[in-house]
Amino acid sequence: MLPLNTIAFLVENKAGVLFKVSNMFRRRGFNIESISVGAVEDPQVARMTVSVYADSRELNQIVLQLEKMVDVIKVKRLDPMRSIMREMVLIKLDTVDPMAREETLKHVNAYHGLILHIDPESIIAEITGEPKTIDEFISKTRPIGIEELSRTGVTALEKGYLKL
Amino acid sequence: MSGSKAFVEGLKRENVDIMFGVTGGALLPICDELWGSDLRFVMARHEQGAAHMADGYARALGKVGVCLATSGPGATNLVTGIATANIDSAPVVAFTGQVPLSVVGTDAFQEVDIIGITASATKYNIQVRSPSEIPPAIKSAFHIAFTGRQGAVLVDLPKDCQINVEDIEFPDEVSFRGYNVNMTPDTREMDWAATLLSKARRPVIMAGGGVISSNASPEVIKIADMLMAPVVTSLMGKGSVPSDHPLFAGLCGMHGTGEANMLVSDADVLLVVGARFSDRTTARLEDFSRGAKVIHIDIDRSEVDKNVETVTRVIGDAKLALQGIIERLGKLSYEPRANGDWVKKMKMFKDQYSPHELSDNPHIRAPAVMRALRKALPRDALVTTEVGQCQMWAALYFDAYAPRTFFTSGGLGTMGWGFPAAIGAKAARPDVPVVDIAGDGSFGMTENSLATAVEEDLPVIVVVLNNRMLGMVAQWQRLFYGRRYMAVKLGEYPDFVKLADAYGAVGVRPETIGEFEKAVQTAIDDNLTTVIDVPIDPEENVFPMVPPGKGLRDILVEA
Ligand SMILES: Cc1ncc(C[n+]2csc(CCOP(=O)(O)OP(=O)(O)O)c2C)c(N)n1
Numbered sequence: 001m002l003p004l005n006t007i008a009f010l011v012e013n014k015a016g017v018l019f020k021v022s023n024m025f026r027r028r029g030f031n032i033e034s035i036s037v038g039a040v041e042d043p044q045v046a047r048m049t050v051s052v053y054a055d056s057r058e059l060n061q062i063v064l065q066l067e068k069m070v071d072v073i074k075v076k077r078l079d080p081m082r083s084i085m086r087e088m089v090l091i092k093l094d095t096v097d098p099m100a101r102e103e104t105l106k107h108v109n110a111y112h113g114l115i116l117h118i119d120p121e122s123i124i125a126e127i128t129g130e131p132k133t134i135d136e137f138i139s140k141t142r143p144i145g146i147e148e149l150s151r152t153g154v155t156a157l158e159k160g161y162l163k164l
Numbered sequence: 165m166s167g168s169k170a171f172v173e174g175l176k177r178e179n180v181d182i183m184f185g186v187t188g189g190a191l192l193p194i195c196d197e198l199w200g201s202d203l204r205f206v207m208a209r210h211e212q213g214a215a216h217m218a219d220g221y222a223r224a225l226g227k228v229g230v231c232l233a234t235s236g237p238g239a240t241n242l243v244t245g246i247a248t249a250n251i252d253s254a255p256v257v258a259f260t261g262q263v264p265l266s267v268v269g270t271d272a273f274q275e276v277d278i279i280g281i282t283a284s285a286t287k288y289n290i291q292v293r294s295p296s297e298i299p300p301a302i303k304s305a306f307h308i309a310f311t312g313r314q315g316a317v318l319v320d321l322p323k324d325c326q327i328n329v330e331d332i333e334f335p336d337e338v339s340f341r342g343y344n345v346n347m348t349p350d351t352r353e354m355d356w357a358a359t360l361l362s363k364a365r366r367p368v369i370m371a372g373g374g375v376i377s378s379n380a381s382p383e384v385i386k387i388a389d390m391l392m393a394p395v396v397t398s399l400m401g402k403g404s405v406p407s408d409h410p411l412f413a414g415l416c417g418m419h420g421t422g423e424a425n426m427l428v429s430d431a432d433v434l435l436v437v438g439a440r441f442s443d444r445t446t447a448r449l450e451d452f453s454r455g456a457k458v459i460h461i462d463i464d465r466s467e468v469d470k471n472v473e474t475v476t477r478v479i480g481d482a483k484l485a486l487q488g489i490i491e492r493l494g495k496l497s498y499e500p501r502a503n504g505d506w507v508k509k510m511k512m513f514k515d516q517y518s519p520h521e522l523s524d525n526p527h528i529r530a531p532a533v534m535r536a537l538r539k540a541l542p543r544d545a546l547v548t549t550e551v552g553q554c555q556m557w558a559a560l561y562f563d564a565y566a567p568r569t570f571f572t573s574g575g576l577g578t579m580g581w582g583f584p585a586a587i588g589a590k591a592a593r594p595d596v597p598v599v600d601i602a603g604d605g606s607f608g609m610t611e612n613s614l615a616t617a618v619e620e621d622l623p624v625i626v627v628v629l630n631n632r633m634l635g636m637v638a639q640w641q642r643l644f645y646g647r648r649y650m651a652v653k654l655g656e657y658p659d660f661v662k663l664a665d666a667y668g669a670v671g672v673r674p675e676t677i678g679e680f681e682k683a684v685q686t687a688i689d690d691n692l693t694t695v696i697d698v699p700i701d702p703e704e705n706v707f708p709m710v711p712p713g714k715g716l717r718d719i720l721v722e723a
Contacts, residue, residue, distance in 0.1 A: 012340075064465050067466070071340075
């Protein structure tokens with residue numbers, strides 16, 4: 001399997017740009033694992049973080065093809081050793097059984113998560129961490145019974161003086 | 165000022181004097197504004213033709229070509245033309261009418277999402293949201309289409325934005341944070357390239373379309389002469405070095421010349437200028453120029469190392485890069501004469517692979533037609549091609565002597581491109597004869613452009629190499645599919661002579677090479693749109709050819 005890489009880039013914050021970016025990935029056959037977008041301190045600019053399975057040659061192409069796009073302002077491959085990467089998951093677990101409730105609270109605690117909502121049938125929890133941690137959490141809670149979940153995709157910042 | 169007034173004024177500010185198009189409901193406000201203006205509107209009979217005309221115009225002049233279509237089917241009809249121009253890096257700006265913004269997104273009558281449809285077939289596209297956005301959109305479109313690696317840009321113009329009146333300003337400049345073209349090459353990159361070239365024993369230069377876009381032919385010739393390096397071209401690079409230059413070795417690739425393919429395969433340093441290593445040029449990638457250190461000069465960074473690994477790259481304008489390398493080479497000690505053996509080898513390859521023509525065939529042979537055409541035309545005549553065998557015969561056997569005299573749909577291989585492109589080229593260069601080298605199948609795809617050529621007084625000559633076949637596909641079926649001809653026979657009709665006549669053009673059918681030459685001469689002298697229908701052998705193959713899946717060395721010169 002190809003390694004998972006993270007690329008962060010700034011784009012013009014206007015209609016259609018997300019489409020054009022994702023269309024480029026689709027058209028060139030790059031395989032997006034996750035994508036997250038949001039405005040930054042300058043409201044004209046949005047920041048995207050893409051994680052993608054690619055070998056180094058493909059990764060190079062992705063960066064260059066992104067750089068070539070008129071609406072893309074700046075692109076950088078993130079070095080995992082020099083970046084903080086985070087993802088959040090909202091997860092709803094089936095907790096009709098009191099044992100399941102018990103289990104859920106234990107795992108959420110262990111992963112420093114938050115309980116956001118409790119009702120007689122289910123619990124919604126929030127976990128934040130590296131994508132690997134989220135994967136782990138999901139596989140641990142699977143036996144309890146996942147009603148549904150939603151992941152945000154990775155977002156990331158470089159450490160120290162490093163900056164996009 | 166209304167949006168459509170701003171549109172016309174915006175075009176004038178970009179020095180546009182001609183556009184090619186087909187009108188329709190969503191263009192009525194603009195057309196009304198064009199009425200009485202001094203912008204020339206060349207009426208195509210199909211939007212695909214309009215886009216190809218703009219493309220031919222752009223390539224012939226090195227200036228942005230403009231085409232125009234209405235919303236919906238008008239816009240979708242443009243798409244092939246836009247994609248063809250874009251992949252060949254031709255500067256074309258396409259304008260499409262669109263339904264009013266108030267109904268955009270509702271599947272209104274003649275609404276298509278042309279921004280979505282052309283997102284990956286353009287360099288950039290943009291939908292205008294108000295009349296005042298029209299001038300900056302035009303400025304941006306021309307800027308982006310013409311700078312850096314040139315390409316196609318589409319501007320979508322909703323009808324209400326054409327009609328409504330707003331305060332409108334015309335910017336002198338536009339800038340994009342994400343689009344900065346750096347033309348100036350890095351000095352260290354040029355140092356390395358020059359050093360590597362100075363040590364080359366068997367250097368070869370491969371010139372691509374980028375040499376033509378950046379007007380770098382003199383520099384390519386200069387550096388070839390300095391290094392005594394044979395020059396090959398990609399299909400798009402044809403004309404960048406005159407065919408009669410002693411170091412010219414012809415086209416490289418699937419239908420390259422034997423000498424070009426062997427030289428590239430044997431090179432120790434390969435200097436590639438403004439080419440992108442398409443699979444038709446490299447043949448089997450694993451075998452491509454294996455012993456060579458590759459130096460790649462290109463304006464588009466993303467082309468470097470995309471298909472072929474390079475040792476050194478120079479990113480920037482080809483002309484500036486070559487000038488820099490030439491200057492450095494001049495200061496380095498290298499011995500071009502050491503390459504004497506290499507040039508001898510080139511001559512040897514040339515003799516070894518020189519095409520032998522069969523004389524016992526009663527048919528007119530296509531290569532002979534190409535040579536006769538060359539003889540009949542002045543050196544500065546412009547030639548476009550259609551796609552298929554005709555295109556490869558033209559590429560191999562029609563000599564081009566100057567940049568911007570030979571045009572072809574290289575990247576997309578669009579049948580039906582050559583004829584409308586020739587009309588656009590004629591609009592650009594009315595002073596010289598313009599010829600489309602066509603196959604009967606391709607010509608059939610845009611033959612309705614005859615109406616435009618005749619009615620708009622843009623006379624071009626169409627040479628139809630008529631094999632009554634979709635010849636190139638038939639060739640593959642003959643060579644690789646046991647002669648099982650499926651969906652390639654075109655039958656007896658149309659009669660192209662009568663067809664020409666029906667459109668008010670001249671049609672002739674020469675029976676011999678002598679008659680053909682005479683027909684070309686007459687067409688040039690009379691300066692009338694002329695279809696020269698040349699019957700050729702339906703079984704004739706284009707050679708040389710590298711079979712699919714094989715490397716450049718595995719070139720076949722006959723079946
Ligand atoms: C628009 C389009 N449709 C289909 C093809 C596939 N194709 C490539 S060459 C060819 C045959 C071309 O026939 P013709 O124009 O008669 O030229 P010839 O090869 O006979 O010289 C076809 C169908 C194409 N290149 N473009």
